[in-house]
Amino acid sequence: MKRLFWRKKKQQPIIIVSGLPRSGTSMTMKLLEAGGIPPLTDHIRTPDPDNPGGYYEFERAKKLREGDVAWLPQAQGKAVKVIAALLTHLPAGYEYRVLFMRRDIEEVLASQAKMLENRGEESNVDDGTMADLFQKHLQQVRAWMNSQPNLLYLEIDYNAMLADPAPYTRQINQFLGGHLDEVAMMAVVDPSLYRQRK
Numbered sequence: 642m643k644r645l646f647w648r649k650k651k652q653q654p655i656i657i658v659s660g661l662p663r664s665g666t667s668m669t670m671k672l673l674e675a676g677g678i679p680p681l682t683d684h685i686r687t688p689d690p691d692n693p694g695g696y697y698e699f700e701r702a703k704k705l706r707e708g709d710v711a712w713l714p715q716a717q718g719k720a721v722k723v724i725a726a727l728l729t730h731l732p733a734g735y736e737y738r739v740l741f742m743r744r745d746i747e748e749v750l751a752s753q754a755k756m757l758e759n760r761g762e763e764s765n766v767d768d769g770t771m772a773d774l775f776q777k778h779l780q781q782v783r784a785w786m787n788s789q790p791n792l793l794y795l796e797i798d799y800n801a802m803l804a805d806p807a808p809y810t811r812q813i814n815q816f817l818g819g820h821l822d823e824v825a826m827m828a829v830v831d832p833s834l835y836r837q838r839k
Contacts, residue, residue, distance in 0.1 A: 652717055652735070652736065653717040653718035653736075654717070654718075654735075654736035654737060654738045655713065655716045655717055655718075655719070655721065655735055655736065655737050655738075656673065656678060656718075656719065656720040656721070656737075656738050656739075656740070656817065657720075657721060657722075657723050657728070657731070657737050657738070657739040657740070658670050658673070658697075658720055658721070658722045658723070658739075658740050658742070659722070659723050659724060659725050659728055659739055659740070659741050659742065660724070660725055660741055660742030660743065660744070660799075661724070661725055661742075661744070661749050661775055661778075661779070662724060662749070663744070663748075663749050664742040664743065664744040664749055664799055665742045665744055665797075665799035665802075666697075666722050666724075666742050667695065667696050667697050667722070668799075668829070668830070668831070669740055669742060669797065670682070670697035670720055670722055671695065671697065671829050672810070672813075672826045672829045672830065673720045673740075673813075673821075673826075674697075674720070675822065675825040675826050675828065675829045676810075676813075676814065676821035676822050676823070676825060676826040677820065677821050677822055677825075678718075678719065678720045678817070678821065679718075679719050679720070680697050680719060680720050680721070681699050681702075681712075681715065681716050681719040681720065681721040682697045682698060682699050682721075682722075683698070683699050683700055683701075685698070685700050686698045686700075696722075697722055698722055699712075699721050699722065702721055702722065702723050702727070703724075703727070705723065705727045705730035705731065706727060706730050710731075710732050713732070713735055717735070725741075725778065725779065725782045726778070728782055728785065728786070729782070729785045731792075733791060734791075735791065736791050736792075737789075737791060737792040737793070738792075738793050738794070738795075738816065738817060739786065739792060739793070739794035739795070740794075740795055740797055740813065740816075741782075741786070741794050741795065741796045741797065742796075742797050742799050743796055743797065743798050743799060744798075744799040744800060745800055746772045746775055746776065747768075747772070748800070749775070750768050750771060750772065793816075795812065795813065795816045797809055797812075797813070802830060803830060803831075803832050804832075806826075806827045806830035807823075807827060810823045810826040810827050810830070811823060813826070814826070
């Protein structure tokens with residue numbers, strides 16, 4: 642976690658849940674909602690066997706690269722899911738607190754492969770190449786986050802949180818101000834989601 646101190650401002654920070662696809666971002670959005678933070682979601686993408694708890698997505702957040710940022714004021718004080726590839730398109734002028742999900746790369750790849758299989762699709766990039774691309778991408782995103790004076794981030798180990806949620810829900814609560822319901826948050830962490838193993 643970057644150790645920065647925020648100056649008091651009128652605007653509330655925008656809480657971003659981010660990471661690679663299939664890294665536990667949907668579960669973390671549900672966890673924050675249980676803790677008392679309203680999610681910014683449009684419910685367009687509905688639950689399915691790959692994400693039975695729901696995706697918690699907001700379609701306009703996927704258009705950050707195209708410059709669609711007019712929705713950001715309504716995100717203040719809420720949690721919104723933004724994949725790692727789009728984080729660098731967040732504009733200055735807002736305070737961000739980012740929960741950045743980490744998951745074993747091999748599990749991410751296995752989970753993505755299963756999702757593609759369920760859709761009758763397949764990847765055209767081999768796992769070794771994709772793993773290297775993901776690792777380089779994560780390094781670039783971390784470097785960008787570290788350079789932003791208006792952004793604090795906390796990395797969360799998805800695998801470790803599923804095994805023992807209490808330390809992580811406590812850490813998340815402290816990171817976001819200490820007013821969340823940790824008991825309700827822990828109840829959301831579902832070890833049965835840990836389906837794609839090495």
